[in-house]
Amino acid sequence: MRYILYARKSSETEDRQVQSIPDQTRILRELAAQRGFPIIEEVIESKSAKDPGGRPEFQRMLTLIEKHKADAILCWSVNRLSRNPIDSGKLSWMLMSGTLQCIQTPEKVYLPEDNVLLFSVETATATQYILDLRKSVKRGIETKLREGWFPHRAPEGYLNDLRSHTILRDPERFDLVQRAWRLLLNGNYPINRAITLMNEEWGYLTRQTNKSGGRALSRSAGYRIFTNSFYAGYFQHNGITYQGKHEPMISMRDFEQVQRLLHRQMGKSHQIRHEFAYTGLIKCAKCGGSVTAELQKGWHYYHCINRSGKCNKRSIREDMLEQQINDCLKRITITEDFKRIVQDCLEQWLKDEFGDLEVLYQQQQRALWDAEKRLNELVEMRLRQLLDDIQYREKQKELQATVTTLRLEMVDIQDNLDGTREIIDNAMTFRVQAQEQFLKGEIAKRREIANCLGVRYVLDEREVFIEMNPLLSYMIPAEISVFELRKSGSENKKDGILLPSVPLGCDCDTEYEQIPKVPSVLASLFLQVWKGELNFPHVDF
DSSP states (O other), X not given: OOEEEEEEOOSSGGGTTSOOHHHHHHHHHHHHHHHTOOEEEEEEEOOOOSSTTOOHHHHHHHHXXXXXXXXXXXXXXXXXXXXXHHHHHHHHHHHHHTSSOEEEOSSOEEOTTSOHHHHHHHHHHHHHXXXXXXXXXXXXXXXXXXXXXXXXXXXXTEEEETTTTEXXXXXXXXXXXXXXXXXXXXXXXXXXXXXXXXXXXXXXXXXXXXXXXXXOOOHHHHHHHHTOXXXXXXXXXXXXXXXXXXXXXSOHHHHHHHHHHHHHHTTOOOOOSSOOSSTTTEEXXXXXXXXXXXXXXXXXXXXXXXXXXXXXXXXXXXXXXXXXXXXXXXXXXXXXXXXXXXXXXXXXXXXXXSTTHHHHHHHHHHHHHHHHHHHHHHHHHHHTTSSOHHHHHHHHHHHHHHHHXXXXXXXXXXXXXXXXHHHHXXXXXXXXXXHHHHHHOOHHHHHHHHHHHEEXXXXXSSOEEEEEOXXXXXSOGGGEEEEEEEOTTOSXXXXXXXXXXXXXXXXXXXXXXXXXXXXXXXXXXXXXHHTTSOOOOOOOO
């Protein structure tokens, strides 16, 4: 008989422990040599056998046998030939009809005169293995989803922990990706520039795998990162949103802000000949048009584009513009002591205003536990085959949506509280350090600071008017008084501490022993940030 040696290995999970192709071919060649089997061709394939029609080399081998150019098959095991009933049935029929005269493995031989039941049972066992494995994998994925773990490969900045089956932060990349998110949040960096910065200045390399990785971040990979809600603590699977248990890089509010900024940047890429620090920030007072910059005699000048022809080209030199920005920064600069006092006042006010959050959390937690219990009962009913696939999917989608909504509601208040506190803290830190960093910073840092300082820059007659961010202008040094607080134990021993002045709502007294309550102005600003009416980006100093 003329034999065809067939060796197959799939890259899928169920075949990872199967003998490798070189091992299969070596053992089968030795067997053929020992028993004198003439091998007319070796057919090698790296395809899955779970679906019929997906193996071109297997089909070619069957065609050779049907055309009587070969008589028998030499293989490692019958599960190398088939793991689905279609291919198994064809092999069985060819064996019964005598078209295929023999299937030889190292342990067994299958001949036309044998009871075909034995071959059918063994191929059916291989098929059933695939079905059972599929159910197990599906059940495992559903378990991971219920527990809040992403059931696939973790994105850049994270790693899959194969021992605990969880997702951890990548010690080499997490901080770099988080830093890039903050650059985008500031609004000063288009996404392409942020990706270039990651690759060329930070030396970012993607995670190395067996087949890919270890390279600079591509543009498409960068867009996938900065449009993926996974980094805000959520992920989607089959159209359902889940709250993940992995450590988020940013808040959901920051994620939505980046999406809005990216939407504005679409289609605005252009070649930059000279790098100007403040282009795109300033508008003309007369026509409302954009202010551009140009290089003349070694100086950078900013002037109106004057497309309408109604505005003159009176410009302001960059050093004069920076002097105005520096003067503005100087006016809002505060000390670390003042920042700490305001933070303490704010925390006390939050404790007074949001002290009943625990009651709300308990109510939501009970509702979440009830929904999750019903979801687990639904899975058990499906496993006991009390529900068919259609009924199970409909109920699962409905209950999963309820669970997701409850989880989002539970974290929404705390996220808003933490996010609002962080935004105000960012503004206070900015006021402490911005002027010093502006004086010694590079172009990118000066632009970042200018963008955070003002929500609007208007050029009018060679002077730029800056409308400051309300979170910076609510309390400036001109409105801050030095109050002498009496320290316990001595009425004569005084200590000068910066506190909010009387016009801002503090009923201050020279004999205060405790920090006064937060001013009403600060409380009003907190509520505006909470509602999303005010914002302040994070700046790395």
